[in-house]
Amino acid sequence: MKHQIANWGNYPVMESDEESFVFAEQLDELIRKDDSFIPRGNGRCYGDASLSERTISTLKYDKILSFDVDKGIFECQSGITLDQVLIVIVPKGWFLPVTPGTKFITMGGAVGSDVHGKNHHIDGSISNHIIEMDLVLGSNEVITCSPNSHADLFEATCGGMGLTGMITRLKFRLKKIETSYIRQKQIKAENLQELIGLFDEHNSYTYSVAWIDCLKKGKNFGRSILMLGEHAALNDIDEEKKNEPLKLPKNKQLTFPFNMPSWLLNTFTVKAFNFLYYTKNFKKEINNIVSYEPFFYPLDAVLHWNRMYGKSGFVQYQFVLPLDAKDGLIAILHRISDEGLGSFLAVLKVFGKQESMISFPKEGYTLALDFPVRTGLLSFLDELDALVLKYNGRLYMSKDARMKPEVLAAGYPELEKFKAIIKKYNPDGKIRSVQSDRLLLTSPN
Amino acid sequence: METVLVLGATSDIGIAIAKKFASKKYNIQLAARKPAQLEAVQSDIKIRTGVYCTVHEFDALQYHTHASFFESLNPKPDVTISIFGIMDDEEDAFNDWALTERMINTNYTGAVSILNVAAKHYISIKKGDIIGISSVAGDRGRASKLIYGSSKAAFSAYLAGLRNKCFKENVHVMTVKPGFVYTRMTENIPLPKPLTSTPAELADIVYNGFEKKKNVIYVKWFWHYIMLIIKNIPEFQFKKMKL
Numbered sequence: 212m213k214h215q216i217a218n219w220g221n222y223p224v225m226e227s228d229e230e231s232f233v234f235a236e237q238l239d240e241l242i243r244k245d246d247s248f249i250p251r252g253n254g255r256c257y258g259d260a261s262l263s264e265r266t267i268s269t270l271k272y273d274k275i276l277s278f279d280v281d282k283g284i285f286e287c288q289s290g291i292t293l294d295q296v297l298i299v300i301v302p303k304g305w306f307l308p309v310t311p312g313t314k315f316i317t318m319g320g321a322v323g324s325d326v327h328g329k330n331h332h333i334d335g336s337i338s339n340h341i342i343e344m345d346l347v348l349g350s351n352e353v354i355t356c357s358p359n360s361h362a363d364l365f366e367a368t369c370g371g372m373g374l375t376g377m378i379t380r381l382k383f384r385l386k387k388i389e390t391s392y393i394r395q396k397q398i399k400a401e402n403l404q405e406l407i408g409l410f411d412e413h414n415s416y417t418y419s420v421a422w423i424d425c426l427k428k429g430k431n432f433g434r435s436i437l438m439l440g441e442h443a444a445l446n447d448i449d450e451e452k453k454n455e456p457l458k459l460p461k462n463k464q465l466t467f468p469f470n471m472p473s474w475l476l477n478t479f480t481v482k483a484f485n486f487l488y489y490t491k492n493f494k495k496e497i498n499n500i501v502s503y504e505p506f507f508y509p510l511d512a513v514l515h516w517n518r519m520y521g522k523s524g525f526v527q528y529q530f531v532l533p534l535d536a537k538d539g540l541i542a543i544l545h546r547i548s549d550e551g552l553g554s555f556l557a558v559l560k561v562f563g564k565q566e567s568m569i570s571f572p573k574e575g576y577t578l579a580l581d582f583p584v585r586t587g588l589l590s591f592l593d594e595l596d597a598l599v600l601k602y603n604g605r606l607y608m609s610k611d612a613r614m615k616p617e618v619l620a621a622g623y624p625e626l627e628k629f630k631a632i633i634k635k636y637n638p639d640g641k642i643r644s645v646q647s648d649r650l651l652l653t654s655p656n
Numbered sequence: 657m658e659t660v661l662v663l664g665a666t667s668d669i670g671i672a673i674a675k676k677f678a679s680k681k682y683n684i685q686l687a688a689r690k691p692a693q694l695e696a697v698q699s700d701i702k703i704r705t706g707v708y709c710t711v712h713e714f715d716a717l718q719y720h721t722h723a724s725f726f727e728s729l730n731p732k733p734d735v736t737i738s739i740f741g742i743m744d745d746e747e748d749a750f751n752d753w754a755l756t757e758r759m760i761n762t763n764y765t766g767a768v769s770i771l772n773v774a775a776k777h778y779i780s781i782k783k784g785d786i787i788g789i790s791s792v793a794g795d796r797g798r799a800s801k802l803i804y805g806s807s808k809a810a811f812s813a814y815l816a817g818l819r820n821k822c823f824k825e826n827v828h829v830m831t832v833k834p835g836f837v838y839t840r841m842t843e844n845i846p847l848p849k850p851l852t853s854t855p856a857e858l859a860d861i862v863y864n865g866f867e868k869k870k871n872v873i874y875v876k877w878f879w880h881y882i883m884l885i886i887k888n889i890p891e892f893q894f895k896k897m898k899l
Contacts, residue, residue, distance in 0.1 A: 212844045230843055233668065234693045237840070271668070271840070274700035288696065299704055 216266070219517050220257040222524030222584050222612055225645065231268040238377065241267055242351050242641075249644035250373040252317030253292055256324060257527040258612025259645040260372045269319050272379065275299065283385035284342065289319030289378045294511075297503075302457050305385035306442065306503070308340035312558075314508050319378040324609035325370030325570035329418035329440070329507070332563035336572050338369030340384045346376035349641030353379075367632040370570030372608055374647050375636050390456040392443040393418070393506040397497040399489070403433025403541060407576075410437065410561050417441050418506075423557040424485040425547050425580065433544060435559070436492055440506055448500055460504035466514040470522045520583045526612055528592060529579035531562060531572065532604040539602025540576050543595060547580065550591055569629045571607040579610065589613055608646065616651040657707070659683040661733035663714060663770060664740025666693050668839040669789065672855035673737060676863045678705040685733055687714035687725075688740075716740050716766030717758070726773045735785040735866070736774040738767050741808075743841065749803045756803050763807035768814050775818055778827040786822075786829045787866060788815045792874065795833070795883040798899040819871060831872045832862055835879040851876070 217224040229251070232238040242248075249263040253270065269290030277286040283305045285296065293307060294314040300306065311326040322344065327336045334340075343357035346368060354376070356365040368375045396416075400406035406421055413419060418440040427434050445456055452458070510516050517525070532539045544557075558579045565572045582588055596618045599606065605622025606614055620626050633652060643653040660677045664670045665686035674684050678701045686694045686701075686709065694711045701709045714725055726732075741763045749755040771786060778784025793801040794808030812831055819829035836842065836852035853861075858875050865873040874880040889897070 212846055214846075231840060233671070233840065234666070236693070274696035275703045276696060276699050278703045 216251075216254065216262065217524070218254045218256050218258060218261060220525050220527060220612060221517055221520070221522070222526060223259055223262070223645070224524075225259075225262050225264075227263060228265045229268050230266075231271045233271045235379070238267070238272070238347060238379065239351055242347060242349065242377070247349075247641050247643050249642060249647075250319065250323070250377045252290060252320035252323075253315055255313055255316045255320065256609040257525075258610060259649070260324075260609055260611070261320075262645045263643060267377065269317055269377070269379075273317075276380065278303075280305075283387060284382065285385055286380070286382040287318060288380055289322075289344075290317050292317050293321070298459060300385055301388070301391050301459055301503070304388055304457055306388045308384060308386045309334055309337040310507055312508065313511055315511060318381050318383075319373075322369055322378055322381065323371065323373045325567070325572075326609075327560075327562070327572045329420045329438075329560065331565075331572055332414060332419070332561055333417050334386075335563065335565055336369075336567075336570055337383075338567065338570065341365075341369070342382040342384060344368070344378055344382070345380035347379055348376040349637050349639060354636075363632050364636055366568045367629055367636075370567065370608075371629065371633075372644065372646065372652075374633050374642055374644075374652060376642065386442075388442045388457075389445045390443045390448050390452070391458055391460070391503055392448050392452065392456075392500050393440040393503055394443045394447050395497075395499055395501050395506055396439040397492055398437045398439070399492055399495050400433075400435045400437055402431055403435070403544065406433060406435045406437060406559070407537065413437070413439050414561070419561070421559045422488070423544075423559050423578075424489055425544055425557040426482050426485060426551070428548055432548070433541075434489060436489065438506075443500055452500075460502040465512060467516050467518045470518045472521060475521075520581070523584045525581050525583045526588065526592065527579060527581050527610040528595065529571075529577060529607040529610045530595075530599045530604045531575050531577040531607075532599070532602050533573075533575040534561075536575065536602040536604065539598065539604065540578065542602075543578070543598050546595065546598065568625045568632075569623060571605070571609070573605075575604070577607075579607075608650075611646065614650065616649070619650050657681060657683050658734040659685060659708075659731055660735040660737060661685045661687060661729065661774075663687050663716075663736070663738045665697065666690060667739060668841075668855045669834075669837060669858060670739045671697055672859035673739065673862055674701060674709075675704075676856075676859035677735075678707045678709065680863065681705070681707060682735070683708040685710050685712055685729060687712040689713070689715050714770075716762050716770070719766065719769040722770045722773050726770070726777065732777060733774075734783075735787065736771065737787040737789070737862075738771055739789045740766070741789070741791075743804045746800060746802050746804065759803050760807045760810075763804070764810045764814070767811055771814075771818065775822060775827065775829075779822060779825045782826045784827045785866065786815075786818065786827065787832060787862065788829070789832045789834065789862075790815060792833045792835050792879050792883050796887050796894075798894075800899060816872075828869050830865055830870055832858075832865070832875065833872065833879065833883075834858055834875045835882070837875075851879070851882075 213226045216227045246265045248265040248267050251261040251266040251268050272288045273290040274288045280303050309328045321337050325336045325338045346354050416439040421435045421437045423435040560577050562572045564574045600621050640653040647653040660682045662674045666688040678684050691711045691713045698709050698711050744755050790812045791808040793805040794812040815831040836847045838854050853876050861875045
């Protein structure tokens with residue numbers, strides 16, 4: 212039965228047949244049908260990567276298969292969400308090796324996007340921690356792949372947006388923790404120059420990320436808050452917390468109840484928000500112990516926060532520029548600030564080195580911004596694309612809903628190799644999405 | 657720790673109910689026709705909750721095996737929950753006796769067969785709980801649920817009778833009548849959102865009803881009133897309606 216689906220940006224929206232499976236035999240039956248499809252998890256990529264006229268949902272394929280509590284090795288089906296993994300592993304003294312800014316994504320989706328977190332410069336992206344995984348191809352063949360076995364398939368699946376096959380099982384390494392708390396440091400930076408200096412100065416911190424106010428001009432251009440963190444050791448936490456050092460955070464959740472009218476989001480309100488966000492940190496530097504939840508997942512506290520952008524939705528724009536392209540970063544931020552198109556969140560992060568075929572991260576500065584969908588947005592983003600390419604950058608496919616194929620090709624030097632692997636394992640284009648057709652990774656019917 | 661037997665554990669509702677009772681620290685016995693499918697459910701329940709969880713082969717249509725199946729369970733379950741059931745296309749079933757017979761024999765005869773065995777055990781030890789998942793479709797016969805509805809009507813009547821028989825023996829029987837539920841079975845049917853529950857919501861309601869020793873529960877609760885209205889339409893009118 213067709214119904215309307217959209218990913219987190221609520222743009223685009225489309226009619227799709229969504230079917231699910233609980234057992235491998237049921238997936239086998241679904242894939243045997245003639246129609247092409249794209250695997251879909253929790254729909255938390257932003258654009259059209261997991262949209263298609265037919266989707267196969269992994270959400271009911273969410274069982275935990277094994278958990279070696281001594282070695283920290285976790286094995287599960289692909290539809291389990293990170294929040295479910297955390298509930299099981301944190302009380303046993305383990306944490307996700309890499310986590311993005313939301314815990315409401317599936318493990319399969321995490322690998323399909325090869326997600327990164329605040330620790331990318333130390334630990335790399337999620338694919339770095341995968342021991343092996345099972346894929347069901349469009350031909351129904353099941354292949355177990357790892358960095359050593361069917362390595363081409365493994366590499367193209369990490370960040371491959373689901374186009375190589377349906378990930379069904381994953382085994383990965385966890386990170387040891389002594390407590391469920393984070394030793395956090397927040398530093399205010401008056402401008403971009405200061406922020407970049409602070410990033411360099413604190414690059415030994417495991418976790419780092421900055422929130423930038425991109426509407427500020429003049430000497431405060433790029434004013435921001437740098438957030439740094441380490442998993443707190445037992446000695447870092449107070450006596451009360453020591454009673455239960457691995458306690459799970461309380462589940463208190465707000466819901467954004469309706470789509471906010473889009474006129475409410477304008478330069479003025481965004482400026483006001485950013486002002487409040489910046490000045491709530493009264494001191495230059497704050498040091499405290501917080502639960503992992505507000506540190507990693509501040510936005511998860513508000514369910515459906517995407518409704519803030521109204522019915523027409525939003526596009527998230529994330530790019531990475533090489534370390535030597537600071538000028539580019541400044542140029543792009545200026546361009547955004549001049550346009551005044553309004554972004555609540557501009558998140559800056561420094562990536563460490565990463566060599567991979569199709570994954571987004573590479574060494575440099577990555578910036579992510581939200582833009583509510585309005586007239587003129589798409590042509591403005593095309594302009595930004597040109598700037599990103601000029602400074603040897605590239606865009607993140609998980610956020611993308613509108614990039615042109617030549618922008619992808621210019622940003623990813625190994626794209627042809629990736630396409631060849633898709634051809635090898637998905638020769639009939641049985642697995643395809645609106646995005647893969649748009650980006651000419653698969654050929655539209 | 658008490659043990660719960662889940663009959664029909666491969667269904668979405670069966671898995672949800674097993675997970676719910678496991679989260680309340682009940683040991684779980686998963687039973688289904690294809691036990692191999694349940695390995696992942698078993699490991700999942702064990703790792704998430706730490707309870708003891710076992711897998712058993714059970715075929716509702718093999719009545720002669722039911723006594724030995726129940727006998728083989730060790731320990732004997734404190735709670736037996738019957739969830740299995742099939743809903744074939746009614747037009748197909750009307751035209752094919754084999755389908756009609758299979759639906760009746762699974763939803764009614766098979767359920768009676770295994771629950772008689774469980775009830776005898778509970779009566780003998782003067783303690784125990786039986787939960788039967790029937791359906792609102794059993795509350796009044798209608799064309800679009802001809803065979804399914806009548807098999808569930810029979811099952812509901814059986815559960816009511818069993819409750820009456822077992823009351824003085826300190827054995828409790830609860831009837832659950834779900835309305836619409838989002839499952840794989842209903843994925844391709846448009847369902848009205850406010851009237852439909854998820855398997856997890858249903859499992860929560862079943863568990864709460866079990867704790868409070870309810871007799872009959874509707875899921876969601878307002879189905880009780882919907883069915884009250886449907887049951888009260890005079891037959892001369894009802895027979896003309898398209899339901």
